Amino acid sequence: QVQLVESGGGLVQPGGSLRLSCTTSGFTLDYYVIGWFRQAPGKERERVACLSTSDGEIYYVDSVKGRFTISRDNAKNTVYLQMNSLKPEDTAVYYCAAATKLWAGCRREHMDYWGKGTLVTVSS
Numbered sequence: 001q002v003q004l005v006e007s008g009g010g011l012v013q014p015g016g017s018l019r020l021s022c023t024t025s026g027f028t029l030d031y032y033v034i035g036w037f038r039q040a041p042g043k044e045r046e047r048v049a050c051l052s053t054s055d056g057e058i059y060y061v062d063s064v065k066g067r068f069t070i071s072r073d074n075a076k077n078t079v080y081l082q083m084n085s086l087k088p089e090d091t092a093v094y095y096c097a098a099a100t101k102l103w104a105g106c107r108r109e110h111m112d113y114w115g116k117g118t119l120v121t122v123s124s
Contacts, residue, residue, distance in 0.1 A: 002026040002113045004096045009118030012086055016122070020081040022096030022115060031098040031113075035059070035106050036070065036081045038092035038120075045095070049081060050106030059106040063089075086122045093117040 008020040020036065035050030049070040050059045058070060069082040079096065097111035104110040 004113055004115035006096050006115045006118040009120045011121045013124050014088060014122055016086050017084045020094055022079045024077045031100050032102055033099040033104045034079050035097060037095045037097055040092040045108055047106050088122045091122050093119050
């Protein structure tokens, strides 16, 4: 059974940092894309950052470029999202997701598996 478990969310002041972790298990085949999505209250879930395991390509949404970094530790089956210079508009539930289709891109509709999410609140 595939599982993606997020951790690392919490309350942080504007300008602060958090590191989210997504630990995966149960994959019998490797996933081709793994990434982070977020959903703020009253808004649609949006992509934040994705990593392609086939070619190493990384995608960031414009609003987080230069502030967030996605990385992967294969030995620990864990994907990270380092978030720096956090802003109130980054407040959301952050979800880890993975796609097992070779043609998948960093798109919500392409993801096959989702974690339950971790809440990030940026507030003074």
